[in-house]
Amino acid sequence: MARRAVITGAFSYIGAAAARELRRRGWTVHTLTNRRTPPHSRHVTFAKLLFHPDHLAAELRGADVFVNTYWIRLPHAGDDFHTAVRNNRMLVDAAVRARVGRLVHVSVSNASLDSRLGYYRGKAEVDAAVRACGLPHAIVRPTLVVGPADxxxxxxxxxxxxxxxxxxxxxxxxxxQPVTLDDTGRIVADAAESSADLDVDAAGQxxxxxxxxxxxxxxxxxxxxxxxxxxxxxxxxxxxxxxxxxxxxxxxxxxxxxxxxxxxxxxxxxxxxxxxxxxxxxxxxxxxxxxxxxxxxxxxxxxxxxxxxx
Ligand SMILES: NC(=O)c1ccc[n+]([C@@H]2O[C@H](COP(=O)([O-])OP(=O)(O)OC[C@H]3O[C@@H](n4cnc5c(N)ncnc54)[C@H](OP(=O)(O)O)[C@@H]3O)[C@@H](O)[C@H]2O)c1
CATH class of the missing domain: 3.90.25 (UDP-galactose 4-epimerase; domain 1)
Incomplete structure (x- = not known):
């Protein structure tokens, strides 16, 4: 039976690249997103990315791997990096409750709890939650991801x-040290198929x-x-x-x-x-x-x- 990946953001940027690569390797993909299905991509099932614990746990149930790309680039409309950290923790908790087989979390290079930059500090807080969650996991940390519509x-x-x-x-x-979008999708897919707990950068040559x-x-x-x-x-x-x-x-x-x-x-x-x-x-x-x-x-x-x- 095909392995099942649940991905946040498979109609967006890195999530789409990871989904393409996993599908190419024979995985089925279900995504959590607030976007509509793109034309010609009806083979990916989807549900809304709503930050409600029961909804998230239900959507994640049965996943061999959960690939989480959710984050916000900038504070806007009342949401800031604290919101992003809180929502990410909810996603990690839901993955634990749903007993997903593996969690692959997309972070950023050089995330640090000591950073004065909210983005990098918030990312490090979520990385810590992923490491502590008890699930087999990988943290993938891209640098600058270069591809269409970046x-x-x-x-x-x-x-x-x-x-x-x-x-x-x-x-x-x-x-x-930029990296291409296709390389990033491959690195995320490799992390999904590995069985080791990993902390890897996605960076180019x-x-x-x-x-x-x-x-x-x-x-x-x-x-x-x-x-x-x-x-x-x-x-x-x-x-x-x-x-x-x-x-x-x-x-x-x-x-x-x-x-x-x-x-x-x-x-x-x-x-x-x-x-x-x-x-x-x-x-x-x-x-x-x-x-x-x-x-x-x-x-x-x-x-x-x-x-x-x-
Ligand atoms: N792009 C880069 O160069 C780069 C570099 C280093 C690290 N990263 C990290 O890689 C991950 C994926 O990045 P990406 O460029 O692929 O991001 P993206 O396409 O903008 O979004 C990824 C996910 O976050 C959701 N999202 C984004 N902004 C949101 C908002 N304001 N409110 C609610 N949901 C929001 C998207 O929802 P929808 O599905 O509804 O769109 C999608 O699920 C992020 O964690 C990012 O920090 C990216």
Whole structure:
């Protein structure tokens, strides 16, 4: 009989990549989401991601693996990182109650209880709950995940295509180690099929500075744009002006701090095998053609539409 995975967010980004890979390996997938089924993906069953303990336990019952990608990118509409931690704990408790065979939790590289950044601290609190839950488990910690409709890379491309100058906050000398979406889906699927308790990073082969990354995206898109260093505050002030027209948060102060603290660099040998520069060069023609509005995607008119097909 096919093994059954329950995944939060199989119509979204990393959840969709994990679902695609698990389905390719013969798993059946049930997802918890607030999005509609994408066309041509009716083979994935779904239920609403409602944070009610009985509902979650019922939806998780019978799962060989529960892959949890739920998180929020930014505080918005009354939800903040405390809400995300509380909801994640509820998901972990529900997995225990439902006696799922294994829990694979998607966290972030360099999550730390000591971090001053709410995102990284909150992630570490949930990681601790996963380690303590008593279920066989894996924690997968991506760096920056690069694929179609990824927020940061797509919007770097969008800015490069539309403006003559791209101000790189504080010169962009800080490093990052991106990983492709397909590699991330594979690493999550490998973690699902392992029987060991794991703590692994999902990171790519190459470490580049942020400035080099922006230059690479510009090359991939064949755009000529002056990429110049600017004080972080000035760059953020410029971004805030553009945000007034976009109705979105392009880059939060905490996200910039995470980049500058090099939290998107792994300390372990990379598990990613696909070259991110090759992916960007192959997909540059499509990158940044339209702005990826994360707020519309989660709270506005696009909130119920699928982001990707599992
Ligand atoms: N993307 C990256 O580059 C990256 C890098 C490092 C770590 N991560 C981590 O990887 C995990 C998955 O990331 P992702 O980029 O795939 O995220 P995503 O597509 O935005 O969302 C993943 C899940 O969280 C839910 N969600 C997101 N925002 C929400 C909100 N405001 N309210 C309620 N539910 C919300 C989604 O619900 P729906 O199914 O309804 O959309 C989905 O189930 C997250 O834990 C993230 O922190 C991502």
């Amino acid at each position: 927020v940061l890379t797509s919007n770097i491309a969008w800015f490069l295509r539309r403006f003559p100058v791209f101000p790189v906050p504080d010169g962009g000398g800080y490093r990052l 190459d470490i580049v500075t942020f400035r080099e990354y922006v230059e690479l995206v510009a090359r991939a898109c064949h755009v000529k744009c002056a990429i110049i260093g600017a004080p972080g505050r000035l760059a953020l002030a410029g971004i805030r002006l553009v945000e007034l027209f976009l109705g979105d948060t392009v880059l939060a102060r905490e996200e910039l701090a995470g980049l500058e603290q090099e939290l998107l660099v792994s300390r372990a040998p990379p598990l990613g095998t696909e070259r991110v520069d090759a992916w960007l060069l192959a997909h540059g023609a499509a990158l940044g053609r339209s702005y990826v509005n994360d707020r519309r995607r989660h709270f506005g008119d696009l909130a119920s539409q699928p982001i990707a097909s599992p």
